[in-house]
Amino acid sequence: MKFSPVDDAKLIKLVSKMDKVDWVKISHKMKNKTPRQCRERWNNYLNPELHQVEWSEEEDTLLINKFNEIGAHWNEIAKFFKGRSGNNVRNRFLTLSRRNRKNKNTQNHKEESSDDGSIKELKPEMIEEKKIHPGNSSNFQDIIDMVFKNEGVIDIFEKREGEDQFAFEFI
Structure with a gap:
């Protein structure tokens, strides 16, 4: 199931509130999302530490x-x-x-x-x-x-x- 912009915003908010990220707890607060889906969405797309620039x-x-x-x-x-x-x-x-x-x-x-x-x-x-x-x-x-x-x-x-x-x- 795809993440909507609302899902992304909710995931960003939940991750930012936690000192230590608990994907199971986060997934319970997200509708129809598994811990793995939440973790992968964060790690691959939403994490602000990721570069969004062209490859050199x-x-x-x-x-x-x-x-x-x-x-x-x-x-x-x-x-x-x-x-x-x-x-x-x-x-x-x-x-x-x-x-x-x-x-x-x-x-x-x-x-x-x-x-x-x-x-x-x-x-x-x-x-x-x-x-x-x-x-x-x-x-x-x-x-x-x-x-x-x-x-x-x-x-x-x-x-x-x-x-x-x-x-x-x-x-």
Whole structure:
């Protein structure tokens, strides 16, 4: 259930009144909101400590380098970015990844490399597909961790319409 502007205002007021934030107590005062929904709304969107400014090139480079070093551990990566949540970091990475894929398609699959460790263009033959079946007892995080053992993963996954498979792109 989406947060309305009234919900946001109420959540901000409740959080500001507490010395130590108790998401269970807060959720009881919010209609139809779980503690997790309240916490995530605050941490990812409403917290005044979050940056609401454009990402710099330096931040983009650091994000890609930390992703290559740590993998898709967004909250860990977020520790390197003052005022950015794990969700902000993940969303920015996905934006960069989509941009990279779009640039790849418009440049006739020509590979570009850079000495500074920034994103390289990907070739179609570098795409590895892994089938993931709904209801499989495998832990999705285990699958992601397995895929990220390969250095230089650029695109985490892409759900293909009408299919139960994801594509992983490597450099």
